[in-house]
Amino acid sequence: MDHLAETIYTMEYNFTAIEQKWQQFWEKNKTFKTSDDTSRKKYYILDMFPYPSGAGLHVGHPEGYTATDIVSRYKRMKGFNVLHPMGWDAFGLPAEQYAIQTGTHPAVTTQKNCDNFRRQIKSLGLSYDWDREINTTDPRYFKWTQWIFIQLYNTWFDEQQQKGRPISELKVPDNYKSQGFDNKNAYIDAKRLAYYDNAQVWWCENCKIVCANEEVLTDGTHEKCGYQVVKKNLKQWMLRIPHYAERLLDGLEGLDWPEGVKDMQKNWIGRSTGAEVHFPLAGSDKSIEVYTTRPDTLFGATYMVLAPEHELVNEITTPEHRQTVSEYTRAASLKSELDRTELAKEKTGVFTGSYAINPLTNQQIPVWVADYVLTGYGTGAIMAVPAHDTRDFDFAKTFGLPVVCILDPEQNTDNESRQKILEGNMCWPEDGQYINSANPDKGIDINGLNKENGIQKIVEWLEQQQIGKAKINYKLRDWLFSRQRYWGEPFPVIHWEDGEITMLNENDLPLELPELDKYEPGANGESPLANADEWLIVTDKNGRKGRRETNTMPQWAGSCWYYLRYIDPANNEAPFNKAKENYWMPVDLYIGGAEHAVLHLLYSRFWHKVLYDLGIVSTDEPFQKLYNQGMILAFAYETSTGAKVATDMVEEKEGKFYHIENGEEVQQIVAKMSKSLKNVVNPDDVVERYGADSLRLYEMFMGPLDATKPWADQGVKGVFGFLGRVYRFFANLDNINGHNKEDAEVLKLLHQTIIKVESDIENLKFNTAISALMVFTNLAIKKGKVCKETAELFTQILSPFAPHLGEELWNLYGHTGSITYEPWPIANPEFLKEDTFEYPVSFNGKMRFKLELPIDMPVNEIEQEVLNNPRSEKWMEQKTVRKIIVVPKKIINVVVS
Template sequence: MPYDHATIEPRWQAYWDEHQSFEAKIDEARPKYYVLDMFPYPSGSGLHVGHPEGYTATDIMARYKRMRGFNVLHPMGWDSFGLPAERYAMKTGTHPRDRTYECIDNFKRQLKMLGFSYDWSREIATTDPDYYKWTQWIFLQIWGSWYDAEQDKARPISELPIPAEVEAAGDRAVHAYRDEHRLAYLHDAPVNWCPDLRVVLANEEVAEQVEAGHEVIRVPMHQWMLKITAYAQRLIDDLDDLDWSPSVLEMQRNWICRSEGAEVVFELDGQAGPDAQLRVFTTRPDTLFGATYMVLAPEHPLVSTITTDAQRDAVEAYVKTTAHRTERERQVAAAEGDKTGVFTGAHAINPVNDQRIPIWIADYVLMGYGTGAIMAVPGHDARDHAFARTMGLPIVQVVAPATGEPIDVQAQAYPEPGVAVNSGLINDLPTAEAKQKITEWLTAQAKGEARVNYKLRDWLFSRQRYWGEPFPLIHKPSGEVASVGVDALPVELPEVDDFNPSETGEPPLAKALSWVELPDGSRRETNTMPQWAGSCWYYLRFCDPRNASAPWSSEAEQYWMPVDLYVGGAEHAVLHLLYARFWHKVLFDLGHVSTREPFKKLVNQGMVLGATYVPRDPQAASAGPKRVFVSDEVEEINLGDAVEYVHKQTREPLTIQWDKMSKSRGNVINPDEVIAEYGADTMRLYEMFMGPLEASAPWQPEGVAGCFRFLGRAYRLFFESPKDAEDRARDLGEGQGSERQRRLLHRTIADVSERIERMAFNTAISSLMVFVRDVEKDGETLGRDAAGIFCQLLAPFAPHLAEELWRALGNPQSLTYEPWPQADPALLVEDSWTLVVQVNGKRRGELKIPASLDPKQAKDEITELAMASEAVSRFVGDKPPKRVIYVPGRLVNIVLG
């Protein structure tokens, strides 16, 4: 019989389960290696072949490190709270819990089919009360803390110094003062509200729902916020010690976005008192003399206060229109689109020249960055320039190029540094000096001060959903917010019949009155936490998942942390990583974890792309709605040296394009089908052989078949397949075979080892393929020891087949913990090198030259060997050559007369 993956693979999966082969326990005698996949969300559609790419990579590293003597922790679990399950519940009435655990069962079945070496005894799901009990506990640690800027760390709220005047005002004032300083606080924040779904959406969820035809508007809601901005500088600084790709590090820095500048105070004309002023942050205080108007975000709290009666209708209409635009749409419009806005009727006073300037609102200013207000300098900012030109506002030049070349700021903004002009006390100063001098002047005049600003915003942490972690908080009749107490955890979700929020946005939990209303008149918090909550700390729970008295023990955390290798999609390169790092730092400050950062090394795998087809004719492609076809609708015509595609019914010529796999595109490939035909080992091998791990690559069925053929050849090195009998093991040779085979083997050991360490899995697989090809080509029986070493090298990539071959060699135990083979340095030294032989400039063959002959010093001896070679002698005969051209170490060219 040939290589029978359908029999081999289930047998070894059952063996690993029965023997708990991958269970990890603390062992101080061995070095640890914690390798982790980004938490998958178990969707109803199950895995497609793109999902296992990262999982295969981590499994290769886990298996390799075990064989290198490491104590490996390689867990798996489920990020199982989420909007899809809730939407399904809203449509069908099925409890989201039931749907979620159906999806988990399917995902787990598919992962186990692929033979990943997870320690399933550590399996967790964020939706399990035993898990989210500790998510609630962590939230209480954050809520119960404040950030001490002097010590640059979080401290318990009980240690917050209370000013004497606050203490004198009584307990309620003290409570309010503490609430203002907590790392988790209540705030009226603008959110993405979807009236159709009656849910608040994260920014990342908006595009999908708009694409599906749902309206999304920005409305203010009373929300829980987490003060991640307190950690902005630490989140930047600690990136320096991480082994992450430069692109991800840069994305993190850009998202936090540190800016140095000044906060400037603009008094409101005609108004008095401490609230009669606008504060703006600017990185270019040297351009203050060029500020000719101000702009507020439409959501700015002062808009309704300062708007005059004459402008009120226009302002309110604009604010309402803006509410229907997402932040992303507004950011794109700010960069590329037409500028829109409305004059409020109010004016401010420019602090450097006392000029009265108009205050506008416009959607190109966002509330989340800086103060939600800007001083507009149209002569030196492109967005302000476009707005000023549209609205007919003044444009003044206050910076000139240092080179002295003339510029026309009426035609185009000049945003570059230079020399201050038309700027009073800072005239003729270069930009850097002008910034410093005007900032010092503002400080002295109590009209501003130097400031560091971050684009990072506090984390909006509430959702008006049912399917999420309940907050462990209660609202007392007095209005105070209090913890339910650690002993009351977990606060479990109540059973409800209706999973829909109210039309006004009240969460579904608000309807569960018997759960919400407590005997003393207090009410539970009815918002739930976002899906991000459970995935912020799961790596810590994996260290000690069955601990009922603590989220993890200090012994387990100190042994396993940090995560040595973290692999996942680039779509999580910013927010998930930022939020997890933030939680980890709070826990570090409070003494609950021992490391500053959770993830030592991070790798983002590329995407596996699926085929879709579009009309080949550009005119047909552009006419009417975009037409995209899937494989079932397409016929492939093989023309020998090319392939053409046509629509099966219309025969319209099509061209192939490669897109991210998704159900909506119809280009998803189910791994169940691939495994049924070719086996899990083939799929694992192909996932890694497509190209470098970080690169995206198309799914090519012929490549899958090629990997299957390779495994079949490897199988035949060990087994005979007579037609009239079952497979039986070959009679292998002794030891590691001939000198040539030993050199090939040890070069393969060295190459595969080095490439796994670099996670260059595609080239490691190439080395294994070369080994099998060369052993077959030589026709020499594979030595028994060499066969065993080949099994060990194959094991991380194709573990089922490797175990089968290992057992065929007479080894009764699994090779999971067999020592990784070591290359013999003496066998890595080449005994010869290759010389290209040419006659009259045409390549006629290659010649192996003994390594003892130095390419640069032994020209005569090398030339003599070349002349005596068969490749040359049959052309030269007895005639001496006219000339011999020798390129040291590369080629010899015999030129005949």
């Protein structure tokens, strides 16, 4: 043993040999295999699983993975049964596009990329239980994605109970039943959480392909070809996520998530309270229904606006306006939503020729059509109150419509503005006091009230008169759940020739993808599956013909429930075993990028709540604690004109940076890693040059986990140097003294470090934990020798951060097994005792000198000590001591004047 240690020590810190040795050891011994021993306390630590791209791992990936790995290793040492899995979110566009270009089956590309990702991840020494690896493209996995889709289809949301329930429990009202089978089915279909309907999608005429939202740039062009995209109506699967809006909002309350993410979800759900109001049409028995958050401003409604797509537009347009209105609505339909918002500054619209009646004033007000009113929100129609809504104000000014002020801003603004507002020449969307807001004939008067009371009183009146009612609205829309793609989960759906839609039986799952020769899209925007004739056409036992759904599910589908599959990844009878689910859920810690703050996390929560309502999972929320890792950026350079300069075109001289060709001075900036700036860092290179432990340590040492921070190669060298120091000192058994009593200073710092590292890991503050490990190492090296027990304790608290080095040292100290399950050290308070405290002594708040005093000295004695201290004289000369503040074990401040 001694001889072995000697040989290894005489070598330098050979990280490559050490890391390979231990990675093989872990693999061979299945060190990180997780049992489902429900008698132990569990801890479920989840990473957002990656899309295995052809480019391989980016340095951003190991950041979150290392953080969760440190927590996993720490929790194991703390005695927890830790579930820490990894898998692949492997459906997606790039593999399909590659297939179109080369004919390579996406599964082949995907397999290759997964293998590469797995190799890279394993090279980082991350402690995943690889027996639980999952892949969303594996039929054994997506069988259950399809199964969950069927559950969604067979569920409706009971408003009263605020709960999803099996469709079989839905009572169809008698009047629907009496109208026959079709109506009954239509009623049921209208309640299902998954439904099939027309929806607008982006369509690229050039590529003859449907584009996802993310593929459409802000100027309305397709990111791949630069062609303008248009909207197209296609039959799509949709999910009624808005039914769960309130539940998704409520559920956020109990979660340990960053406030910012909760806010983003709240904004996305976009709950608003207001009222629905009916405006009768003049000379007609029809009425227009509007939604408003400001029913209090009804007295100021001087016109109405319908969205161009509103169903009443055609009906109410008078013959003399027909031409202009139809031209306008046609133009609007051709415009993309982006165009519409693009033109936000200039409002457009046309008059329909019809008038509605303001139910409060009984005045006739014109009805316009304008695209600043959106069809998807509220009722697609508004009452316009130009005096108190900026958008309506802009529109009214453009078209010369009347502006009637009904809310006096009073002292809320300056006098000049107030005059303009009262005259209708300025908009006032804030609070104030109502004026011109009474109609004795109708029995309503809110003059003199403020906004809050005004809203309440008007809503009460509307409900009494039965012309409106309080209403809650959400921005959240139905989720478009199908893509015209090949490389996604096929829907377990058959469309029969008689119009019926059925789901496959559970025993017919999974429905796998057919083999194709070509991956080009089908005709009319259908997915490539439309070309798979043999797969596509089915016949039932009665000879009825049907066609399979040709759309596939979006990439979100597989990631909506993957955390559940890790619990029981090989189960072929169910998505997971219930008892295991009950044991492992919820996820205790979930770390990933903030780019998933809304969609992925909202969609998962939605599915999870449905599964919860159906009794399939045991928790209402899936992810108890969420944390976002920050982005890793890189340095780049910029000339005085703002032109970016690639890193290989810059040289450093005396702390300044110059262009190597023209010598111009350039500024160092922080930018995203990109090929063009030549500042992309490849984890493989870092592992090769400095080792996995250095990469891990550096990524954690860079700064707070959630901060955006730039990569600096010098910084990697820094932590590499630290690990080298650790190795040279702690692996040299000459420095490790077997029997001597440990130095008190070392002992005290060691136990302080144990406490510090423990609490820092608990709070995900890895940068300061590493700093504490460095401080201790510096002291140990300074002392020259430490006891074996000290070295072992240090090795244990180091090992979650630098696991390969941890194992190596542990082994050198004579242990044969892995350090993985060694119990986390417990700090001994004996060694932490302090007899004295070094007080900083301030005069008028400025620290002047330090004074060491016994730790339990009474305050009055401390005061005497300070006043009698010769060093105090200088600061009290010619002055009177007004007060002495003594905060025990903190500070002393003498106030003089």
